Each structure stands twice: as structure tokens, then as C-alpha cells.
């Protein structure tokens with residue numbers, strides 16, 4: 001169909017669904033005619049339209065005000081079909097194209113085409129998780145684009161604003177007890193026309209957010225990017241013709257679906273993959289808002305993936321644990337969009353758009369779980385809904401890594417991802433104005449280990465391909481802190497034949513303020529446990545443990561020119577332990593908000609995780625271990641005890657591998673393993689008793705099993721069957 | 732379609748293929764004979780003769796052995812029917828207290844033993860650490876991959892295997908025979 005349709009958009013959506021059911025191809029496109037007839041134009045237009053989105057991103061970020069968008073580029077612009085499907089997207093937060101597509105479909109299905117109607121210059125927006133939004137700070141926007149009198153496309157945008165007026169300042173609302181504390185709500189609304197926001201939109205932002213100038217600046221940035229896309233698109237359609245534009249954009253989406261299916265068919269193996277995954281949220285005894293939050297939580301984040309004979313992929317979360325009284329519950333719509341982000345990294349990245357969502361199917365997550373909260377608990381909070389979702393999604397990297405290995409595509413293998421522990425500040429800045437918002441440190445983890453090499457250090461982020469932790473000097477302009485250090489953190493990626501890329505640690509000194517809260521936030525991290533990412537025998541990366549020192553002797557140390565703190569230091573004697581302080585937390589369990597505002601000369605040591613490793617650590621090339629030692633990227637006891645590599649200094653003072661001693665050490669490690677390990681069946685027999693006795697199982701663990709086994713009864717049955725527990729056994 | 736030399740695929744597996752060549756592999760349309768070449772390489776690197784049907788992990792293979800399909804380590808140790816989680820036939824060492832965890836994760840790096848246990852699955856034949864799990868007590872071991880071997884060979888590769896069998900998880904059938 002490359003003629004103007006006489007159907008309403010709602011009718012077209014219905015017709016497209018039917019065509020997909022009948023043909024298995026999106027829009028019933030069994031042939032990609034434009035691609036077949038004129039592949040050159042097809043390819044050219046793909047790049048032109050993609051660049052158009054990136055131009056929108058560049059313009060939009062420049063117009064935006066918050067450091068998140070303007071310095072970090074943590075936003076996204078996209079171009080959509082009239083019926084909502086994303087065609088191509090900019091760089092930036094790639095978790096959103098799925099959401100934005102569903103939001104536009106939502107406007108259509110709600111009948112907005114008839115009333116209030118779609119017109120050039122209209123601005124529509126949503127950030128409400130009850131209607132598919134991911135969390136309050138992510139404002140998803142769309143503007144219809146008309147060519148003549150025909151709605152030919154939508155431009156969309158999202159930015160992660162620095163504060164959306166949630167109960168706790170900032171943008172990582174992990175502490176929100178319920179949806180009423182999630183902040184300012186825009187619920188599938190028309191918020192402007194003629195390229196301008198309505199005055200009452202701005203009045204609401206000014207009335208209900210803590211940093212209205214930044215929030216409105218970001219809103220104008222979103223519009224500026226969308227207008228940029230619209231204006232450039234007019235030129236493109238003028239040049240190539242509307243018929244060609246209508247055809248190629250639909251073909252791009254179907255082409256992308258085919259690519260995702262094709263990759264599964266030619267590079268994986270059918271079967272069933274299972275990956276358990278867990279995430280803690282330990283809040284007992286900390287500063288919380290409501291009594292019901294004085295608890296420790298453990299999330300069950302299971303992934304079961306079936307690759308079927310027709311290369312379709314079925315994904316299930318059977319066994320997911322229940323909702324939590326914190327901002328860490330996510331709607332199925334947002335979860336699906338998040339998954340598209342992971343999929344774009346590892347399966348369908350050739351043409352990133354809505355296409356791959358038609359190549360897989362997510363089973364509806366257990367009703368009442370963190371991944372499907374609202375039917376049972378409409379008041380559940382999604383303050384930082386991304387947190388459990390991103391930890392769950394990390395399994396997708398390992399799962400596909402394993403699949404690619406079985407077909408020999410070693411170059412496509414990846415281990416699990418790093419975590420997302422955020423640092424936010426709120427209080428009076430060095431310029432005397434109130435600030436609240438996030439730093440950008442977490443936007444640059446190490447990248448996962450690959451099948452042929454280590455990951456890259458501090459150069460990757462699961463939620464944005466635009467992994468950029470921003471300039472230290474710019475962060476110092478926005479927030480009342482000075483950087484004392486920003487260093488690669490040794491051993492921060494677990495231990496394996498190939499290690500994950502290392503993370504880094506920021507060390508801040510509070511400076512020029514009358515007091516700020518440091519919110520060490522969970523946007524997807526672990527502090528009590530390690531990830532279940534021991535892929536092929538690697539050890540997972542250690543937990544996220546920040547440090548801070550409040551009410552310190554740092555001023556005196558500066559006066560006396562004594563050493564300050566520039567890095568984390570030894571795990572058993574961290575550098576910060578040398579500081580005199582009234583409140584010194586050497587290895588705090590995250591997340592938390594500091595109990596008292598931090599004062600000038602207080603210190604914060606904030607680590608950003610590396611990614612996960614793969615393979616038996618004693619299979620690591622001894623030269624690579626030696627190189628890591630030379631660079632300070634690993635420590636001697638890890639080199640020796642975990643990797644079995646013995647080094648010595650040569651005549652020039654450089655380290656070199658003692659091959660003979662290393663071989664012997666590795667043989668000893670193998671012998672020690674086989675002599676201390678026991679047959680699985682023997683362990684099962686004893687462990688079964690400990691399970692029955694609930695021995696050394698934290699209440700958070702027991703509560704997790706209870707909810708998992710209740711919400712998915714057959715998951716509970718399987719767990720009981722594995723341990724041969726009585727049919728009525730409950731934890 | 733691209734085609735790559737077996738020698739280059741071996742270098743890739745060993746982590747010594749130069750980066751420009753790796754990029755070439757990443758960017759080119761995939762080679763259709765990769766699976767066969769990969770299996771040939773793996774077969775040439777082991778000292779035993781059973782035919783590899785599928786590389787399960789870099790150390791474990793599903794092989795054809797006297798009409799059975801079993802999991803076998805690169806060292807030759809055999810783990811039984813591939814439809815049973817091979818972990819049931821491995822050695823295991825579990826770190827579930829602070830002391831044993833501290834051997835791997837020191838000081839501020841240590842996870843909480845009340846929340847998680849670190850399970851090391853060891854090959855009885857060669858002492859390779861085949862998988863590590865970090866899960867709370869009560870979690871059954873992950874059966875990471877149960878391939879649908881017959882569908883793969885019949886429908887995806889177009890060369891069905893002899894003695895087609897049922898695609899079913901048989902792990903619990905074994906557990907029911909164990910003494911408590």
C-alpha cells in the first residue's frame with residue numbers, strides 16, 4: 001500500500017494485525033518491493049532517516065537544560081509510522097522506542113484521532129506507568145507530522161528529567177512507597193499545539209517539580225528535536241516522493257523483523273534456555289518513608305527462553321517474585337520495551353526499530369509480580385521501574401552468548417552486563433540555587449566479556465549506546481562536589497578466562513554547600529549478593545558497595561598537606577578508613593539516602609561496576625594476568641589464588657610470568673578443586689535437609705520463595721520436586 | 732556470504748585473532764558453514780572419537796556414543812544423557828559461609844552468605860570449573876541449555892540424526908530415584 005489510506009488510523013491498526021496473522025509478515029509485506037526494485041535508494045533512505053533522528057538528538061540535547069540530557073545525551077528521538085511503529089531512532093536511551101510506539105498506538109486506540117484530533121504542531125505526552133510509561137522522570141512525547149493534509153509519520157522524544165516531583169528529590173525514585181509518591185503525572189495527554197506547550201503545562205511543572213527550569217528546558221529540548229526531524233523530513237519527502245517514503249518506512253520495520261528471525265535461525269539452536277537471576281534491595285534499618293518499607297527484599301528475576309522450530313522466541317518470567325513497597329515495579333509494556341533495548345544489542349541490531357518485537361513473544365509475567373504489578377496492586381510504585389528489569393535483561397546477553405557459542409559464532413558471544421548504581425545530589429549548590437539530579441557516572445560500565453577477548457573498560461552501558469560519563473568539570477559546575485579521583489577499579493568485573501571490562505570509581509569531596517543529600521540509588525544493582533553470571537566457570541563481579549565519610553577531618557588534612565582519598569584501595573583496608581569522621585561507612589549496603597545532609601569536606605567513594613566474565617579463571621592467558629598486574633587492574637592475591645599465575649620481577653624491574661611456577665600452581669588448584677568438591681548427589685542429600693530446615697536463609701530469601709511459588713504454582717511444584725519436599729511445603 | 736579459514740576461527744577461539752580480522756567477522760554476513768567448521772575444530776582438539784553433535788559450552792559437548800547422546804567433557808569424562816542436567820553428575824563445591832566466600836571475595840567485596848551461595852561445578856575428570864552459580868539456598872541448579880537436537884538437525888540443518896528421541900527434560904526422573 002503506497003497510496004494514501006482512506007481508513008482511520010485505528011482501522012489501519014486492526015487491518016495490520018490481521019495481515020500479520022495471515023501472512024506472518026508485518027503489514028502483510030510478503031515482498032519488500034522497494035528494497036528489491038531499488039536497493040540503493042532503500043539503503044540511502046535508511047541512513048538519511050537515521051541521521052535525521054540523530055540530528056534531532058543533537059539539537060534536542062543542546063536545547064535541553066539538565067546535565068543528564070545536555071551533558072550526558074541521555075535522551076532519545078525517533079521517527080514512527082502513522083500507526084506508531086518505530087522506524088528508526090537516534091542514539092541515546094534505547095529502552096524507549098518500544099514504549100514510544102505503544103504510546104502512539106495508545107493515542108490512536110483511545111480515539112484521539114477524532115477527538116481532540118491530530119494536527120501539525122500538536123504535542124502529546126505520557127509518563128504515567130499505569131498507561132505504559134516506564135517511570136515518572138521519563139517524559140515520552142510524540143508529535144504528528146503532516147505532509148499536506150496527510151498524517152505521514154510521528155516524531156517522538158524522551159528525556160530523563162532531573163526531578164519529576166517524586167517524594168524524594170531526583171530522578172531515581174527507588175524509595176517511592178506507592179504510585180501516589182511517583183510525582184508529577186502526565187497521563188496520555190495533549191500538552192500543547194502549534195509547537196508550543198500550553199501555559200498550564202508549564203504551570204504544572206513549575207508547581208510540582210523541584211528543578212522546573214531544567215524540566216522545562218528538557219521539555220523544550222524534546223520539542224526542538226521533534227521539529228528538527230519534521231522540517232528535515234519535509235525535504236526528504238519533497239526529494240524522494242511520498243509514495244517511496246510510505247513504502248520504505250514500512251519495509252524497514254518488516255525488514256528488521258526478518259533480520260531478527262534470520263539471526264536466530266542461522267546463528268542459534270532451538271531448545272530451552274534457563275537462567276536464574278536475583279537482585280537485592282536491603283532497606284531494613286535505613287532511612288525510609290513508611291513503616292512498611294523497613295524491610296529487606298530479594299527479587300527473583302528468572303528468564304526462560306524457548307527457541308522454537310520456526311525460529312520464534314518465547315520468553316517467560318515464570319517464578320518472578322512479588323511486588324515491593326518501593327519504586328521497583330514495572331508494567332509489562334515498559335518491560336517489553338526494555339527487552340527491545342537488550343535485543344537491539346545482541347540480536348536485532350542491524351536496523352533498530354519496532355520490527356524485532358514481532359519476532360518474539362513475552363508470556364504475560366505472573367500477575368502480582370514486580371513485572372506485572374497493577375492488576376493486583378494498582379498503587380504499586382514504578383519510581384525506578386527499570387531497576388529489576390535491567391537486572392533481568394542482563395541474562396539475555398549471557399543467554400544469547402551461550403546460543404551463539406553452540407553454533408560456533410564465537411565473535412558474537414557476550415557475558416552478563418554490569419549494574420546501574422546511581423549517585424544523585426539534592427540541596428543548595430555552590431551557586432546558591434537548589435539542585436536535584438543525577439551524575440552520569442553510571443552511564444559507563446565495563447562491557448561484558450566476549451568470546452574472544454576481555455570487555456572494554458568504562459565504555460559501555462546497558463541502557464544507552466551513548467555510554468558517556470560526562471566531563472568531571474561539567475559535573476562540578478552543576479553540583480557542589482569536587483572530583484578527588486576517577487579511576488579504573490581493579491578486579492571490578494569478576495574473574496574468568498576473559499574478564500569483563502572494568503568499571504571505575506568516582507571520589508567526590510563535598511564543596512561549597514550548606515548541605516546536600518547523597519542518594520546512592522538503585523537503578524539496577526546488587527549490594528548483598530553477586531549476579532548469577534558465572535558463565536562457563538567464571539566468578540561473578542562483586543557487589544556494589546559505596547563508601548562515605550561525614551563530618552570529617554579533611555579540612556585539617558588539607559591544611560597539614562596530608563594525603564586525601566583518591567581511590568577505593570585495598571578491599572580489606574579501604575583508603576577512606578584513614579579519614580577521621582563522625583559517620584564513616586567503609587562499605588555501605590546500597591541503595592540509601594544519607595541519614596543527614598553531607599557537609600563541606602565530606603567524602604564519597606562511588607564505584608561503578610564492571611561487567612561479567614566468562615570461562616574458568618585458570619584458563620586465562622597468564623600474560624594477560626601479568627599485564628593486568630602491571631597496570632594495577634588486578635591485585636596479586638587474585639592473580640595467584642584465582643588465576644594461578646605466579647609472576648616475578650625481571651632485571652629491568654618489570655613483571656614477568658614464571659611459567660613453571662604458574663603451571664604448578666594451576667595443577668594444584670585443579671587438585672584442590674577435585675579433592676574438596678563432592679559428588680552432586682551427596683550435596684543434594686545434605687542440602688535438602690538444610691532447605692527443609694530453612695538453615696541460614698535470610699527472611700528476604702524466604703519471602704521471595706514464598707511469593708515466587710505462590711504467583712507461579714508450577715514453578716513452586718518444580719522446586720519442591722527438585723528437593724523432594726512435601727507437596728504442601730512452603731518456605 | 733563470507734567464508735573464513737578454519738585457522739582464523741581457531742585463532743578467534745584462542746583469543747589471538749587480530750582485531751581487524753575479528754571486525755571483519757563481526758561485520759560480514761555470516762558464513763553458512765561455521766557450525767561444521769567449529770565442530771571439526773573442536774573434534775580435532777579432543778583425544779576421544781565419539782562424534783560431537785553440539786558444543787554445549789567451550790568445555791562440554793553433546794556426543795553420539797553407542798546410540799546414546801551424552802554430555803562429555805573435553806577431558807573425556809562422561810556425564811550421561813544430555814536431557815538430564817549434567818550438573819547432577821558433576822562434583823560440586825559450595826561456598827555458603829563467610830569464611831569460604833572470603834577465599835574469593837575479600838573484605839568489603841563479600842556477598843552475604845544468608846542471601847546467596849556460590850556453587851562451583853567441577854569436572855571429576857580434569858578439575859575444570861565448568862559453571863559457577865550464585866543463587867540463594869533453595870534454588871535448583873540452572874539447566875542452562877536443553878537443545879532440541881532433532882529439530883535442529885532435521886529442520887534447520889536438513890540432515891536428520893539417526894535414532895530421533897523425545898525433546899524432554901529428564902532431570903526430575905533421576906532425582907526421584909535418589910535416596911534421601
Ligand SMILES: [Zn+2]
Pocket residue numbers: 804805806807808854855856857858859
Ligand atoms: Zn573434564
